[in-house]
Amino acid sequence: MTFEDQLARAKAAPRETKTVTVCIDQSVARRRDELEARIAAAAKSDTGRLSLPSGVDGLTQELAELEASAIESLIDLRFTQMDGLDWTDLTMRHPGREGVIADAMVGGYNIIEATREAVVRSGVRLEGDTEHAMSLSQWLDLFSVLSGYDISRITDAVYFLNDYTPGLAVEAAKKARASTSASEGTSN
Numbered sequence: 001m002t003f004e005d006q007l008a009r010a011k012a013a014p015r016e017t018k019t020v021t022v023c024i025d026q027s028v029a030r031r032r033d034e035l036e037a038r039i040a041a042a043a044k045s046d047t048g049r050l051s052l053p054s055g056v057d058g059l060t061q062e063l064a065e066l067e068a069s070a071i072e073s074l075i076d077l078r079f080t081q082m083d084g085l086d087w088t089d090l091t092m093r094h095p096g097r098e099g100v101i102a103d104a105m106v107g108g109y110n111i112i113e114a115t116r117e118a119v120v121r122s123g124v125r126l127e128g129d130t131e132h133a134m135s136l137s138q139w140l141d142l143f144s145v146l147s148g149y150d151i152s153r154i155t156d157a158v159y160f161l162n163d164y165t166p167g168l169a170v171e172a173a174k175k176a177r178a179s180t181s182a183s184e185g186t187s188n
Helices: 003-012 027-045 056-072 084-092 101-105 111-122 136-145 148-187
Strands: 017-023 074-080 123-127 130-132
Touching (some): 017 148, 056 074, 084 148, 101 111, 111 123
Antiparallel strands (some): 074 123
């Protein structure tokens, strides 16, 4: 295959994407834990009965309603791998913070600031299969209500799309090439 063929194939290939589901209502988990604890406490306090303890039906119904509302608080976000030059430029504008292990591990850039900028440039909100672009102010508003867990998952998705996974692909291809070269050399 010629270089031109390889380049044409690479340009025609769709960019990798990752979808992350986040919860914008952080009180849901806390309320669920509280209701489950109250249901468990009611069940323990009334162990000799054949029927459910008093009040459990109401708590169970409240838990079901909470779970239904939790579904409404989920947001799907899709991130697309950026152009390599854009990603490199972005990481160069966000130098690593001294003493921050995560920055040192990713190659010396501020992973939080770099991925936050990348999110705005490469992310969309999904409604079913329909993608909706978001403004910078919408992204900042969303970040302000997300948990650290959700922010970490977004950071990981963008980092894996643009840095980690492409690096693994190069290393795997190099190993395959070396293995092929070695086996061709021994079979002659």
